[in-house]
Amino acid sequence: MTRTLLFACDLSAENRAAFGRAIRLANEQGARLDILHVLDPYLPRRALRDLETAVVADIQTMMTDLREDYAFPEPPHLIQVVTGAAYAEIIRESHEREADMIILGTHRKRGHPDLVSGTTLARVLRSAPCPVLTVCQPPSSEWNDILLPLDFSLACRRTLREALSRFPESRLELLHAWSIPGERELGSDSDFANWRDHQVSHLRHQLQKDIDQLMAEFNQVPELELVLEQGEPLEVLMAHLRRQPPDLLALGNRSQSGRHSQITSHLLAELHCDIMLCRAW
16 A cells, blocks of 8 residues: 655745655655645635646746755646634544555744644644654654654653654664652752662663664664653754754654653754654554
8 A cells, every 4th residue: 555645735945844855755765745735715716726826837837946956856746725723624634544644744833832723733733643843854854863762651662653654764763861859859868879770770781672663664774772861852963953953853752642752843843853743652
């Protein structure tokens, strides 16, 4: 069965890198690229007809330009223009097409986590039935180094499985943030320090065991490194991203009740790299 990548195109400058990456991924994965543009349904009918024709032509032109700029072959593709709320139509089309991945450009509200929640990108991330890729880097850049924040959640396990299956030739760094109760009060006590070190060693062993079980499912797996750092998950991750930005951040989506986690909101507002976000199912 041919895989389908759904690219949501808004013809903006921020969308160009994502369009190029979508073309590249479709070629590399032997997938069909479905390109979707959503128009405002409240425009006059005659204007909608004229706009649809113009949008299709602009998408074709942008695809040709990107292919020429990066020497990409033309993948099997389908261009469709629909009307409605952008995020709702992207979700609906991803279900109907059984999309393997949704690809989006970045939003324009960087540096403001409180403004992110209402964007099309954030709404799609909350409800997407498949992994969502948001792209800010040029499509010519390689995803050699992938960072995955690791915990014991189902979303994280799904994300690890996706990374292992999609990027077997990349280097995968698994980052786990840990904290031990009483560290601030008893950190200088030698008995506590010995107990803490034992707990961290046990944690590393448990994480490595879970990782090995997942890796056993695949014939080819990437080079992998497990890193444990002390601190709160958001602080550890943001410090790591500023210190050593990866080519791709693979993140489990643990949002509930229509709201993003604190980590996801900060990442969307302060993008350091391309992000693949996966749900638990």
